[in-house]
Amino acid sequence: MHIAITGAAGFLGQRLVRQLVKRGELDGRAIRRLTLIDQVEPPAPDAGAIEIVSRALDITTPGGLDSVLAERPDVIHHLAAVVSSAAEADLDLGMKVNFDATRSLLEGCRRHGLAETRLVMASSVAAYGGELPEVLDDMTAVQPQNSYGTQKAMCELLINDYSRRGLVDGRVLRLPTIVIRPGRPNAAASSFASSILREPLSGEEAICPVPLDQELFVLSPSRVIEALILAAEVPGEALGAFRALMLPGITVSVAEMLDTLREVAGDEAVARVRHEPDERIRSLVASWPARFDTARADRLGFRRDADFGEIVDAYLAERS
Incomplete structure (x- = not known):
């Protein structure tokens, strides 16, 4: 199995890489190759029998991922993003990284005929907003109140449509606020x-x-990584036509x-x-x-702290 990860130099990306290397398999198949992608060359751990290829790529350029997609990865974890406050402060940057790059990735999957590739995108609780009920679920209408949430919501709709058309096998995880992150504070509002x-x-x-x-609404880093892996293993038919789900928190x-x-x-x-x-x-x-009712994610095996x-x-x- 070949797995590609965008944003692989980041906090979640590095944790995901380490866990995949530790597991050595996904969905019952041995992981043979991990392709790590970021704007700087991601660090690569000692992976034993797993081949790791690190690439510094600008995924915002048209066709920027073509060299990776031509290798027909079985799974793509799409984690690259400009975080909330930064996307709010710089609309052009947020649109370029959060939306345009995702659309380019989907079009690349279409061009390369990757209908069977499982694309897992990290979205956000920020996709919701406005006047809302006390408790939300996956089907509550999204009405984001900031540019970051808007960009993520647009990507969700595209992934739904490309999956409906059979152009890719998409699945979207709306992430709660992740705590406790190591390191130093970043530009995220959370x-x-x-x-x-x-x-x-x-x-x-x-x-x-x-x-x-x-x-x-919060979730620990280890539960998020667990969810990213499970999302790549859940059959598309179990998700149905609507490919976005709110993770339990x-x-x-x-x-x-x-x-x-x-x-x-x-x-x-x-x-x-x-x-x-x-x-x-x-x-x-x-x-x-x-506050969320996450019964759908619960049924699929996703877990909260x-x-x-x-x-x-x-x-x-x-x-x-």
Whole structure:
């Protein structure tokens, strides 16, 4: 089996590569080759019998992925993206990377006759927005309130249509907010959700730009990687005509997140979190719904974390 990954140098991409190498197989077939794609050449782990090819490619250029698609990968994990705040700040960049590159990828699959290739795209809870019911599901109409969510929603529609036409076997995962991310804060509006835990646990200060009662729908990094792999194994007919699904997560408020931090590391850690309201970030995050009925994903075998304490414990165990 040949698997290609865009955004392979990123946080999720690197974790996915490591897990695929560890497994050595996907959907009962041995992984023979991993093609790693990013704007810089992705690092390649020692993979034993698996051939790893790292390529620095600009996927926003027309035909930029043709050399990879000509090799007819069995699975494409499409993770490359400009994150939320950056896409909001620079409309042209967000459209170029998040939408145009995805359309180009789909057209490349069409040109190369990759009808059987399973294309897994990472979308976002940001595809939802506007006036919404208390609890959403996969079929709740998307009405994104920011450019990032709009770009992801447009890609979802294209993948649905190309799959309906038999041009590719697409599947879209709407990701909850991922916590706790390692490293440093990035340009994502949700970046604070990791930093208000990660930095205090390391003895550093962090800034919380949203109110304590702000709720988030969250999922741990390990569950996201598990979901990306499962998405490539689920038969297309099990997904049906609508190829996008919201991953299971848990609903937690910022106050509850800080309570968990207090339980783990004490009042001193919580005191390292400074509350500095940022209306730009608050408005973006507030547009993201926090409660979902994910029965469809549950039936397909996708899993959530048990509670927020489990997420923090997993981060601490990985860090040690």
